[in-house]
Amino acid sequence: MAACLQLNAKPLKPLLQPFPSSSNESLKPRAIRCSSAPSPSKRRYSITLLPGDGIGPEVISVAKNVLELAGSLEGIQFKFHEMLLGGAALDVTGVPLPDETVSMAKQSDAVLLGAIGGYQWDNNEKHLKPETGLLQLREALKVFANLRPATVFPQLVDASTLKREVAEGVDIMVVRELTGGIYFGKPRGFSTNENGEETGFNTEIYAAYEIDRIARVAFETARKRQGKLCSVDKANVLEASMLWRKKVTAIAADYPDVELSHMYVDNAAMQLVRYPKQFDTILTNNIFGDIISDEASMITGSIGMLPSASIGKSGPGLFEPIHGSAPDIAGQDKANPFATVLSAAMLLRYGLGEANAAKRIENAVLDTLNRGFRTGDIHSAGTKLAGCKQIGEEILKSVDSQVPAVV
Numbered sequence: 001m002a003a004c005l006q007l008n009a010k011p012l013k014p015l016l017q018p019f020p021s022s023s024n025e026s027l028k029p030r031a032i033r034c035s036s037a038p039s040p041s042k043r044r045y046s047i048t049l050l051p052g053d054g055i056g057p058e059v060i061s062v063a064k065n066v067l068e069l070a071g072s073l074e075g076i077q078f079k080f081h082e083m084l085l086g087g088a089a090l091d092v093t094g095v096p097l098p099d100e101t102v103s104m105a106k107q108s109d110a111v112l113l114g115a116i117g118g119y120q121w122d123n124n125e126k127h128l129k130p131e132t133g134l135l136q137l138r139e140a141l142k143v144f145a146n147l148r149p150a151t152v153f154p155q156l157v158d159a160s161t162l163k164r165e166v167a168e169g170v171d172i173m174v175v176r177e178l179t180g181g182i183y184f185g186k187p188r189g190f191s192t193n194e195n196g197e198e199t200g201f202n203t204e205i206y207a208a209y210e211i212d213r214i215a216r217v218a219f220e221t222a223r224k225r226q227g228k229l230c231s232v233d234k235a236n237v238l239e240a241s242m243l244w245r246k247k248v249t250a251i252a253a254d255y256p257d258v259e260l261s262h263m264y265v266d267n268a269a270m271q272l273v274r275y276p277k278q279f280d281t282i283l284t285n286n287i288f289g290d291i292i293s294d295e296a297s298m299i300t301g302s303i304g305m306l307p308s309a310s311i312g313k314s315g316p317g318l319f320e321p322i323h324g325s326a327p328d329i330a331g332q333d334k335a336n337p338f339a340t341v342l343s344a345a346m347l348l349r350y351g352l353g354e355a356n357a358a359k360r361i362e363n364a365v366l367d368t369l370n371r372g373f374r375t376g377d378i379h380s381a382g383t384k385l386a387g388c389k390q391i392g393e394e395i396l397k398s399v400d401s402q403v404p405a406v407v
């Protein structure tokens with residue numbers, strides 16, 4: 001089983017360096033072959049694939065091919081196990097997370113997920129919703145740390161909703177606590193108040209150890225980036241945030257090389273659109289992280305470009321694009337697969353410690369963008385509109401034609 005928390009590699013930094021455009025656009029033979037560089041013994045990994053619903057199977061199919069090729073060039077062999085999750089699992093087994101899926105995921109070295117959800121399951125009872133399956137999976141894998149990079153690609157800077165001078169050069173890593181806080185806190189439920197009115201309630205709660213472990217992931221992450229960590233909370237109002245700030249401040253003593261700041265979440269939401277370049281690494285709780293990372297994603301232009309990694313203390317990590325199942329474009333070959341392909345790169349880097357193979361994929365994404373290929377969500381005048389499958393083919397060409405990556 002692969003050790004997780006491979007935080008000793010630089011996270012996605014290379015993405016900010018424009019890769020020289022490849023002039024060779026012909027499709028080279030794509031037979032799986034070994035790297036010409038001397039490689040240590042052949043590494044073998046077992047990967048659970050969870051295509052899920054909507055565009056999930058389309059983007060996973062692309063990412064699987066890219067993983068296979070980049071891996072083979074680095075002497076890595078994968079064994080893939082495709083399992084059911086979400087609506088796809090509900091339709092076949094009656095539950096959103098079958099036991100077989102949990103068992104296979106736990107046995108594997110890493111898990112790559114597409115997306116779950118769709119209109120047809122929207123009115124299901126809560127325990128029979130696709131989203132419940134995903135939350136249960138995160139809980140089962142104990143992946144408490146969610147890393148979400150929001151990087152503005154130089155080629156896509158005009159796709160940002162912000163002005164060029166504000167968006168250009170933005171490179172943020174949001175480290176979000178994933179298995180605690182108000183999404184899981186108890187008590188929760190529905191009740192009736194003294195006036196006989198219906199109420200709904202939830203509990204925002206954090207234990208010290210939960211703050212401690214996510215804070216350490218964030219400090220380690222910041223240390224490998226620009227060395228700046230901003231912890232986002234609501235310590236002026238919420239007790240859970242007061243404890244959060246106290247613990248994070250205490251842990252900072254172990255990381256004298258990291259510059260720690262604190263910011264209230266309402267201000268952070270504002271600063272992200274005012275001057276996002278002030279942020280390097282952001283640490284925050286489950287609910288604030290959910291919102292902040294989606295906001296950060298919009299700076300980059302499209303939700304279809306953003307990967308994520310969810311990792312625990314040990315055991316397999318869960319890697320997935322941050323977007324949903326996009327039922328409005330499912331089955332039309334319109335999905336942007338870059339986020340899932342970059343999630344596969346995160347799987348290699350953070351889940352398996354295979355930084356060279358990760359770099360190959362990141363470089364190939366840049367090269368494909370440099371050669372002008374775009375799905376509809378990031379298409380602009382002068383670029384080449386392509387479907388999900390064609391983008392996949394172009395990324396494979398780029399993986400195949402790049403010089404071996406050196407990290």
Ligand SMILES: NC(=O)c1ccc[n+]([C@@H]2O[C@H](COP(=O)([O-])OP(=O)(O)OC[C@H]3O[C@@H](n4cnc5c(N)ncnc54)[C@H](O)[C@@H]3O)[C@@H](O)[C@H]2O)c1
Binds near residue numbers: 304320325335337375
């Ligand atoms: N992690 C997950 O699997 C996840 C996350 C969010 C939402 N969902 C589920 O997905 C379903 C749809 O939710 P939603 O519409 O709010 O969010 P969504 O992310 O699926 O889609 C939002 C918008 O972005 C577009 N979009 C998303 N990903 C894209 C891609 N790769 N390429 C091009 N365009 C893309 C969609 O077409 C849509 O217009 C719901 O059932 C929701 O619960 C799942």
